Amino acid sequence: MSYKPFMKKSIWVILAAFVAGCTPTKIVVPLEEGQVQVGATLGRPKINSGSLPLLGIYAAKGMSESTTAYGAAQLSSALFGAIQLDGGVVKGLRPSQGFTPGFSYSYGGNVFVSARDYAVRVYPEAGANMFWQKGPHILNVSANSWVDPTWFLAEYGRGQILAPSLGAGYRLRYKWLEVQAEYKIINPTREIHVPQAYVPSTLGLGGRGFYWGAAINF
Amino acid sequence: MKKTLYIITLCLGIASCADIGSAMFFGGSGEYNFSNADLDTAYHIDEEKIHLFTVPSEDDTIHGLFLGDFSQIENDTIIVYLHGNGPSMDGFWSTVAVLANIGHQHRYGVVMYDYRGFGKSTGATQNAATMAADYDAVLLWLEDRGLTSDRMVVFANSLGSLPAGPAAAGGSRITVEKLVMEVPQSSADVIMQNATGLSLPSSMITEYNFDLGQDMENYPGELLWMHAEEDNVAPVETARSAMRRHEGSYYREEVYPNVGHGLRWDIGNEEWTRVIHEFILN
Numbered sequence: 001m002s003y004k005p006f007m008k009k010s011i012w013v014i015l016a017a018f019v020a021g022c023t024p025t026k027i028v029v030p031l032e033e034g035q036v037q038v039g040a041t042l043g044r045p046k047i048n049s050g051s052l053p054l055l056g057i058y059a060a061k062g063m064s065e066s067t068t069a070y071g072a073a074q075l076s077s078a079l080f081g082a083i084q085l086d087g088g089v090v091k092g093l094r095p096s097q098g099f100t101p102g103f104s105y106s107y108g109g110n111v112f113v114s115a116r117d118y119a120v121r122v123y124p125e126a127g128a129n130m131f132w133q134k135g136p137h138i139l140n141v142s143a144n145s146w147v148d149p150t151w152f153l154a155e156y157g158r159g160q161i162l163a164p165s166l167g168a169g170y171r172l173r174y175k176w177l178e179v180q181a182e183y184k185i186i187n188p189t190r191e192i193h194v195p196q197a198y199v200p201s202t203l204g205l206g207g208r209g210f211y212w213g214a215a216i217n218f
Numbered sequence: 219m220k221k222t223l224y225i226i227t228l229c230l231g232i233a234s235c236a237d238i239g240s241a242m243f244f245g246g247s248g249e250y251n252f253s254n255a256d257l258d259t260a261y262h263i264d265e266e267k268i269h270l271f272t273v274p275s276e277d278d279t280i281h282g283l284f285l286g287d288f289s290q291i292e293n294d295t296i297i298v299y300l301h302g303n304g305p306s307m308d309g310f311w312s313t314v315a316v317l318a319n320i321g322h323q324h325r326y327g328v329v330m331y332d333y334r335g336f337g338k339s340t341g342a343t344q345n346a347a348t349m350a351a352d353y354d355a356v357l358l359w360l361e362d363r364g365l366t367s368d369r370m371v372v373f374a375n376s377l378g379s380l381p382a383g384p385a386a387a388g389g390s391r392i393t394v395e396k397l398v399m400e401v402p403q404s405s406a407d408v409i410m411q412n413a414t415g416l417s418l419p420s421s422m423i424t425e426y427n428f429d430l431g432q433d434m435e436n437y438p439g440e441l442l443w444m445h446a447e448e449d450n451v452a453p454v455e456t457a458r459s460a461m462r463r464h465e466g467s468y469y470r471e472e473v474y475p476n477v478g479h480g481l482r483w484d485i486g487n488e489e490w491t492r493v494i495h496e497f498i499l500n
Contacts, residue, residue, distance in 0.1 A: 082422035193412040
């Protein structure tokens with residue numbers, strides 16, 4: 001595998017990466033050209049002594065050797081009357097070689113539509129991944145940020161433009177199958193608050209949780 | 219583009235409307251064993267002044283508790299206590315006993331009831347409409363016994379602020395002239411946004427779109443707001459923003475440092491009753 005030379009101009013991606021997603025990192029290492037991956041993800045952000053089950057499905061396709069496009073839907077949101085779709089592109093910058101990590105970045109967007117009043121929110125996102133790949137094993141450290149272009153709609157001036165997340169995970173990628181596990185720190189720039197519930201945080205900020213995924217490759 | 223529209227339409231179709239609102243209500247079973255054994259002797263209630271009652275609310279039955287003599291309803295001040303998010307009014311027995319004894323023993327009549335799905339009240343609390351119907355059912359019971367607006371004090375604790383806000387803003391058959399908001403929430407949108415860190419409206423997960431700031435703007439009567447700086451259930455910053463939108467005839471706020479959501483227990487009955495009694499007598 002040989003990606004295009006590392007794009008030094010993509011510093012913005014790294015910077016923007018210190019931002020967050022409520023959904024798991026779907027693709028870290030681009031798929032092979034023409035390869036299709038269909039999978040399901042289960043997010044378990046922690047709350048009280050348990051966790052919330054955030055179930056999602058996604059599909060991805062290798063558009064070229066270094067570019068993979070994906071689209072996803074969050075089923076848990078649909079259960080409560082909101083459509084949550086996201087889509088984007090992952091681009092490989094440099095493959096992993098030995099102990100030298102590979103890099104990829106991603107960009108895309110998330111759309112929420114309320115089935116009750118058809119309120120719409122759109123959150124662009126960008127992220128960066130550093131990974132080590134040896135055979136079917138992939139270790140990754142990822143940073144991602146959602147951008148809230150309607151932060152001013154949050155009540156009483158409590159909106160924030162960036163919603164970052166940091167994660168580290170492991171993936172096992174075989175020809176026909178890929179499974180993943182990831183630990184994420186979500187939104188560490190603000191306090192996450194749910195009435196009468198305890199949200200485990202990092203130094204009093206954000207939330208955290210495990211995310212799982214399984215996919216079939218075609 | 220066609221594909222995108224198709225996907226969105228399909229998702230709208232499959233998006234069910236389960237409401238997280240009901241999951242946020244902690245209604246449970248109730249025993250209704252209102253006993254003086256559970257009270258400090260200073261706040262005992264004579265047994266003949268403890269009355270359980272029921273009223274119909276649409277297709278459901280609301281269970282309530284009245285402390286005092288029924289004759290008080292016709293000629294004395296009555297406190298309508300809207301309880302917080304506990305399984306039933308059992309958990310608020312000691313609080314209403316203190317309220318009934320503010321000033322001197324059996325000074326005030328106090329009425330409290332369980333919302334649908336709380337305690338022995340049937341059905342399930344779902345939204346502003348069910349909350350308003352239950353409140354109205356109890357107000358009708360009071361109105362039939364002679365209560366008038368000049369002798370009614372509505373006291374809302376935490377979750378109780380949700381029905382209290384619209385009632386104060388004109389939705390009460392007996393006009394609210396005195397309102398105590400103790401550790402209130404602020405709005406459904408604030409809860410959603412504090413939980414996600416995003417500018418998401420509450421309509422994404424619930425139809426219960428309450429907005430106490432708007433209600434306070436529309437409430438012309440007297441308001442006492444009591445809150446705790448360290449409240450981790452109803453954040454003080456957003457509650458302050460909502461309560462300060464009140465432009466009615468009188469406003470007082472009492473915010474206590476180093477205490478939490480259980481305000482009365484944290485600041486003590488002496489301070490708690492002092493502030494409330496001053497407001498009632500104002």
